[in-house]
Amino acid sequence: MKISCPLRASFALALTVFSVSIWAQPKIxxxxxxxxxxxxxxxxxxxxxxxxxxxxxxxxxxxxxxxxxxxxxxxxxxxxxxxxxxxxxxxxxxxxxxxxxxxxxxxxxxxxxxxxxxxxxxxxxxxxxxxxxxxxxxxxxxxxxxxxxxDTFALANGTARALLEKGDDTWFFLTADYAFGQALESDTTAILKARNGRVVGNVKYPVETSDHSSFLLRAQDSKAKVVAIAGSGSSFVNAVKSAHEFGIGGKQTVAGLLVWLTDVHSLGLETAQGMLLTDAFYWDxxxxxxxxxxxxxxxxxxxxxxxxxxxxxxxxxxxxxxxxxxxxxxxxxxxxxxxxxxxxxxxxxxxxxxxxxxxxDMYVYEVKKPSESKYAWDYYKLRATIPADIAFRPLSESACPLVKK
Structure with missing residues (x-):
């Protein structure tokens, strides 16, 4: 049986619409x-x-x-x-x-x-x-x-620059011994060397440690202007508390190279006040x-x-x-x-x-004094905004194989 021209055209149109419909459906x-x-x-x-x-x-x-x-x-x-x-x-x-x-x-x-x-x-x-x-x-x-x-480059770029501008040009690193801590120390060291800062010593601590006493004594003896803690988590909080108890923070500046808002909350403003930090976001x-x-x-x-x-x-x-x-x-x-x-x-x-x-954009904040805090979670005051185009590692310095040079 032969199909008439009008029927053939209608069939072809229906097939086309069906094909387009199938193609247009989301592919989930x-x-x-x-x-x-x-x-x-x-x-x-x-x-x-x-x-x-x-x-x-x-x-x-x-x-x-x-x-x-x-x-x-x-x-x-x-x-x-x-x-x-x-x-x-x-x-x-x-x-x-x-x-x-x-x-x-x-x-x-x-x-x-x-x-x-x-x-x-x-x-x-x-x-x-x-x-x-x-x-x-x-x-x-x-x-x-x-x-x-x-990332660690942005953290180092913000905090290291801010402290160098204050004249804090000699550093001792207290570094958590895992991938993040090592990257943070490495990126910060590169920033320091590029701007005439100097690393006078470093020590690595086990990531799960709760006692930083011996490490902090070495940091104190170094006479470095900055004792930089390259770590995170509860171990970081314990290290800052111990530094406060040791009296580090008078002649030496304690720098948290990664400070979460929850860390400051755990430390309290009495201990954390004056700390400079770099952050991507602040709730207030x-x-x-x-x-x-x-x-x-x-x-x-x-x-x-x-x-x-x-x-x-x-x-x-x-x-x-x-x-x-x-x-x-x-x-x-x-x-x-x-x-x-x-x-x-x-x-x-x-x-x-x-x-x-x-x-x-990234932001450099200073932790407020207790007297400056007006309400719950009112912890930071803005010191500088780092524009997006300079906050992170430039592509010209990248080792990523996806970057065309």
């Missing part, structure tokens, strides 16, 4: 976009990540509407126990069997460095907000990872930061720090990229994330470079 794997928060829930970094990071990611998903391209967005979480083998096993399980599309937070630099490589192998996405090592966008960069909130910076932070406080009963704000902002940016790409396929989403600017309470005109570094 497993009909769900799944986000995994891999973090420290129980260890010494839990106050800088943990439940707060999960809450921030969940807030972003809820504010986005709970769905993207018509499918639900699911958030799961796990405690990596600060053990790289545990973290990598969970990462592979999430990517391979639970079909997680993006893993975030990743506090603990050794863990972050491992996870971004698995993301590259599995063609999934990793967004780092908790860890700081600048290697993540330097020699260890990948096309599948983003370093969002801060402006109306937008205050509005979001008050919502976070309602959930967590504490004010957020830059890790929390970065987890929210980067999750929202990721979901916007999935929406724009029409798929959760990693390559397409990463391309959209790098092409779309970031404008929210966390960053203005932020952007993700080819090395995966999200560049934005």
């Amino acid at each position: 794997s497993d009909n769900v976009v799944r986000i995994g928060v891999l973090t420290d829930m129980s260890g010494q970094f839990s106050h800088e990540s943990g439940k707060g990071s999960v809450a921030a990611v969940q807030m972003a998903v809820e504010d986005f509407g709970g769905k993207v391209l018509g499918v639900p967005v699911e958030v799961i979480s796990a405690d990596h126990l600060n053990k790289p083998d545990v973290a990598l096993a969970k990462t592979r399980e999430w990517y391979d069997t639970q079909k997680v599309d993006m893993i975030t937070n990743l506090i603990n630099s050794a863990i972050a460095l491992g996870v971004v490589n698995v993301a590259k192998e599995r063609n999934r996405i990793a967004i780092v907000n908790g860890s700081g090592t600048s290697r993540l966008t330097n020699d260890s960069c990948t096309p599948n990872s983003v370093h969002y909130a801060y 910076r402006d109306e937008k930061t205050r509005a979001w932070s008050k919502r976070f406080f309602e959930r967590m009963k504490r004010m957020p720090h830059m890790g929390d704000a970065g987890d929210y902002s980067s999750t929202m940016h990721y979901l916007n990229a999935v929406q724009a790409a029409g798929t959760d396929e990693a390559g397409a989403v990463m391309a959209k994330m790098k092409s779309m600017p970031i404008n929210d309470f966390f960053a203005t005109n932020g952007r993700i470079r080819e090395d995966g570094r999200m560049v934005h």
Whole structure:
């Protein structure tokens, strides 16, 4: 039987419409976009990540509407126990069997460095907000990872410059003996040498140590103008408390090279007052930061720090990229994330470079004296704003193979 011309034309049109419809449908794997928060829930970094990071990611998903391209967005979480083998096993399980599309937070630099490589192998996405090592966008960069909130280069660039300008040109490092501490000391040392500063000594302490007495005695004996603590977590808080008890801070300046808002809260203003620090976010910076932070406080009963704000902002940016790409396929989403600017309470005109570094303004703050604090969590006063184009390592100095030179 022959098909008449009108019928043949109608059939061809229907087939074309059907083909276009199939092609235009969003390509979401497993009909769900799944986000995994891999973090420290129980260890010494839990106050800088943990439940707060999960809450921030969940807030972003809820504010986005709970769905993207018509499918639900699911958030799961796990405690990596600060053990790289545990973290990598969970990462592979999430990517391979639970079909997680993006893993975030990743506090603990050794863990972050491992996870971004698995993301590259599995063609999934990793967004780092908790860890700081600048290697993540330097020699260890990948096309599948983003370093969002801060890094050791930016911390060193801000705090070291501010102290050098005060004449504090001799330094002794008290460094946590793991990837983050080593990167922070290395990046700070480079800044010092470039500006005629001098390192007069250093000592590495075990990351889990609670007694810094012998290390601080060496720092005191060095006569350095600055005793720089290159570490994080509860061990950092203990080191600052011990330095205060030893009387360091009179003739010597105690510098925290990574200071979280929760650290200052734990230390109290009596101990932390006068400390200079570099940060990506402060809850009381402006109306937008205050509005979001008050919502976070309602959930967590504490004010957020830059890790929390970065987890929210980067999750929202990721979901916007999935929406724009029409798929959760990693390559397409990463391309959209790098092409779309970031404008929210966390960053203005932020952007993700080819090395995966999200560049934005950084801020140098001084911790207030108790007499200067007017209300709860009123801890910082702004000393300087570091523009995005100079806050982070310039691409001209990058060892990232993704950077064209």
